[in-house]
Amino acid sequence: MRLKTHIYTMKSYLSIIVLLVFSYSCAQPDKEALKTIYKQSLTNGKAYEWLDHLSNKIGGRLSGSENAEKAVLWAKTELEKLGLDKVWIQPVMVPKWIRGEKEEAFYEVRRMTKKVNICALGGSVATNNEGIRASVIEVQDFETLEKLGKSEIKGKIVFYNRPMQADLISTFSAYGGCVNQRYAGAMEAAKYGAVGVIVRSMNLRLDDFPHTGSMSYGDLPVNKRIPSAAISTNDAEALSSALKANKDLKFFFKQSCEQLEDVQSHNVIGEITGSEFPNEYMIVGGHLDSWDLGDGSHDDGAGVVQSMDVLRLIKESGIKPKRSIRVVLFMNEENGLRGGREYARAAEEKNEKHVFALESDAGGFTPRGFSFDCSDANFNQVLGWKPLFKPYLIHYFEKGGSGADIGPLKKDSNVLVGLRPDSQRYFDYHHASSDTFDAVNKRELELGAATMTSLVYLFDKYGTNPLPENKSIKN
């Protein structure tokens, strides 16, 4: 205990020095800077007005669609109005999947038909023109499929009905525990001769919205691919009950979606060039594409307009960044990640050193903090900034994942970050027609933009190369 206490004392001594130095040299101006940023965002923010346009004037913008190209042009124009040092669009080829006609589905029980709410999963093939009518086998996981085998599955529709786990506090963890049903459900069921797949929507709430999302056939030959669709949680519950009463009920569904040839689209990029280290890049971003069912307000209109507002807030708050700060609006996060990959590829090719990347892609809800993919030294530096964020109720600083679009930029030395808003309501809207502008609160959106701007300000000011701990101790 004595030895430990001695070390503890040394560390305490050091902590006090660090604290004093921080308090007197940096904390006050930083405190004021954050105050200015939050005030600007809450009283003079543009994010909400931008989101209104993106959601209500453009709407859902699936990669390859006309709306996606409208969004590209609009974002470029809006960034140009901000007086940034550079604004440009970066070409990228994207997949084009179209939903076609509105899907139809029902099941037959005691000579009655009950309509159900479904939507084709992104990437799925169509049914034939007459639709599919077959018996249903309900499962919770792939292990059960294997146990049941071809004899039980062949010729049937597989109904994946494992619900998101309600007692997980992070709804993203609950999503992670279920989404393999959606992504790989068809690929797995096809192995046993299933003719179609219906997946319970990734939604913690019981309601009538089917939630789409990407799925993959892996390397399944084209002639083995079976159609897959999501069913609303209410209808999943009802179907499950009906199956208990009548194992042999017939389910019908029809969809006419189609995967077309890749088309050209764009990432949209704006830059404030750094005053001291113009060749060190820090980026903030979200993805400009969305699913087609709602208007993509939370996923990821919110991240787009917040990221745009970060650069505007930096300028409005009178901050002159040392490093080059870019907003990057990625195309095709939802069904391909082509934009994120292309941005990273081009950055590598041009030898652009990306020291920091922050993505907002978890909805426009009250921000709670950040998740960091970085070294311990950088993470500890962030922990030292926690008191600066306390007045804004930003408390969550944990190591973990960042964002899908910025993932391809990962290096040992850089800092990747994901904004972490409150996650409780996210999956009420995710990939469904309920993801609309009215589900976003102006203040919550603006608090997110201010929180992102504050982190960018601090990393720009203090850099991403904090003194390693042992070096501090030697001083």
Next chain:
Amino acid sequence: MRLKTHIYTMKSYLSIIVLLVFSYSCAQPDKEALKTIYKQSLTNGKAYEWLDHLSNKIGGRLSGSENAEKAVLWAKTELEKLGLDKVWIQPVMVPKWIRGEKEEAFYEVRRMTKKVNICALGGSVATNNEGIRASVIEVQDFETLEKLGKSEIKGKIVFYNRPMQADLISTFSAYGGCVNQRYAGAMEAAKYGAVGVIVRSMNLRLDDFPHTGSMSYGDLPVNKRIPSAAISTNDAEALSSALKANKDLKFFFKQSCEQLEDVQSHNVIGEITGSEFPNEYMIVGGHLDSWDLGDGSHDDGAGVVQSMDVLRLIKESGIKPKRSIRVVLFMNEENGLRGGREYARAAEEKNEKHVFALESDAGGFTPRGFSFDCSDANFNQVLGWKPLFKPYLIHYFEKGGSGADIGPLKKDSNVLVGLRPDSQRYFDYHHASSDTFDAVNKRELELGAATMTSLVYLFDKYGTNPLPENKSIKN
């Protein structure tokens, strides 16, 4: 520096001991207890189902109304179903104010009339049958009224238009900075001969909902009382613009509200009697009354059903409390606080020792923590529990106010606590017809109930008499 470091070392040493003792003796069972409580609430909660009934089957329940009495009976019946040790209702006389006919209002500009959304403030007198038509004088505060004086105000309608301050992170602080316009606006304006008062709604959002709330005439004689109403934020902005263009525009409003004689109503109380200290009482509560415009889901249906569920969750989680735990559903928080006062008066009369009281009356949003009105010793004890709450993202533990209904129970020795949910959206709904069931998210509501139950569990287990700090140091 050396002396300070020495003290720091002593404190560190002590902290380590406290931490170790806590970690090995208490933390594990407490960690498990909280896990059980949260799981129960999120997978087997009753709060949402109860709120559905209270909001959709009963609805708005202003004190003295038929709905308020329906709510009393319903709550008593539901508590009786839980198998508590005692359930009863406590009589209390409450004011009865009725809104009467739907209010009408418009202003005239360039021979056009523009309809505006208003609602009478709770406690206001009516206009006469023909309504009031008068010029308008816009002010931001009472100081301006004084400067303008009778000469400028007499015969006019005073329009209070000071908005809630958007850059305050706590929306309750923004409310606190504005609500004197609503509460005392008529009383102040009447002094200068105003004939009526229109108050900008206490709402941070620009929308069309007028928000009611209590107002008072103080000791103004009956014949000096002037009618007062709230106007929606959109209409407040429009009226203000119209006044800039035309100072002499005429505003008309008509309302037929009335203050009737007091009537009898009730608090509803349920109890689990303590196993070790049955004469020490810990209470959790919310208020059963609401305003009449919406169905009072956030204010305070949420607090009511969460408080009811605290007692159910204690039983379901297998916790046998040492102290007597009561749920108290207070009547008449909104326009009189009679229920809270009567509960405290009766407790005093019966010499019931209330060691702890927790109120939920800030909406059914994601819980962030608690505000404590208690001694430093009790507050420090709570800070020691912070790690137990971290997995549930409960991070806000501050000294401050608790709740209006439990305020009358305050003693030097007891602990009063207010649940603090995320406050960003609260004033979108507060006292308006937008405060309805669909604005409440099931998980957010349930997380609140679990968070309240967890604090009750800890205070019951460890008591409200922690060792004073100097005693610990002597050991």
